[in-house]
Amino acid sequence: MIKSDLQVSVRRAAPHEADAVLAVLDEAARWLAGRGVVQWPDAFRPEWIEPALQAGEVWLAERDGAVVGTLTLQWSDPLWPDDGRAGYVHRFAVRRAAAGLGPRLLAWAEDKVREHGRDRLRLDCVAWNRPLRAYYEAAGFLHRGDVEINAPGSGTDRPRLSRYERAVRPSR
Numbered sequence: 001m002i003k004s005d006l007q008v009s010v011r012r013a014a015p016h017e018a019d020a021v022l023a024v025l026d027e028a029a030r031w032l033a034g035r036g037v038v039q040w041p042d043a044f045r046p047e048w049i050e051p052a053l054q055a056g057e058v059w060l061a062e063r064d065g066a067v068v069g070t071l072t073l074q075w076s077d078p079l080w081p082d083d084g085r086a087g088y089v090h091r092f093a094v095r096r097a098a099a100g101l102g103p104r105l106l107a108w109a110e111d112k113v114r115e116h117g118r119d120r121l122r123l124d125c126v127a128w129n130r131p132l133r134a135y136y137e138a139a140g141f142l143h144r145g146d147v148e149i150n151a152p153g154s155g156t157d158r159p160r161l162s163r164y165e166r167a168v169r170p171s172r
Contacts, residue, residue: 007063007064008061008062008063008068008098008101008104009061009062009063010059010060010061010062010105010108011059011060011062012056012058012059012060013053013058013059013060013070014053015050015053015054017053017060018046018049018050018053020060020067020070021049021053021058021060021070021091022043022044022046022049023067024060024067024068024069024070024093024094024095025040025044025049025070025091025093026043026044027093027095027096028040028093028094028095029041029042029043029044030042031096037129037131037132038126038128038129039125039126039129039132044091049072049091052072052074052090052091057072057073057074058070058071058072058091059071059072059073061094061098061101061105061108063098066097067095068094068095068097068098068101069092069093069094069095069098069101069102069105070091070092070093071089071090071091071092071093071105071109072089072090072091072092073087073088073089073090073109073112073113074087074088074090075087075088075116075118076088077090077122079124079147079149079161079163080122080163084118085118085119085120086113086118086119086120086121086122086165087109087112087113087116087118087120087121087122088122088123089106089109089121089122089123090123092105092106092123102135102139103139106121106139106166109121110166110168110169113168114168114169114170114171118168119167119168120165120166120167120168121141121165121166121168122144122163122164122165122166123136123141123163123164124161124162124163124164125161125162125164126159126160126161126162127146127159127160127161127162128160133162133164136164137164139166140166141164141165141166142164142165142166143162143163143164144163144164144165145162145163146160146161146162146163147160147161147163148160148161149161
């Protein structure tokens with residue numbers, strides 16, 4: 001468990017905590033949809049997160065005992081060449097009550113990537129989500145190209161994803 005000065009801790013999600021993960025993801029999906037942003041499906045299905053939960057790749061952020069965010073951190077991604085240099089963030093979401101927590105969770109993910117001896121943090125989003133792309137770019141991520149994929153539940157047959165990468169800063 002990792003603590004910060006604002007009393008947010010990040011811990012590995014247990015396999016039985018799928019409902020907590022889904023609640024954060026679904027809240028974020030509804031919030032995005034309410035603003036006309038089609039990034040995720042209306043509701044996530046448990047089978048979409050269960051393999052990562054079972055593999056210990058899903059993390060929960062908590063504040064005062066309440067889950068306020070989630071992310072999945074993996075060590076490979078079919079959208080990228082397997083160069084062994086990166087950690088890959090997926091299903092990254094923060095509850096509205098914890099708005100502003102995102103940069104700290106990305107910094108936490110960067111620390112984990114560094115601990116694994118890797119020097120890149122990578123992620124993706126739908127190419128047409130301009131606000132999210134701007135968010136990642138403002139956070140120091142560089143656009144590394146777009147790809148089309150087949151994605152069940154994505155709301156489109158072949159979504160176009162923008163890939164982003166940020167160099168992991170060396171330890172101090």
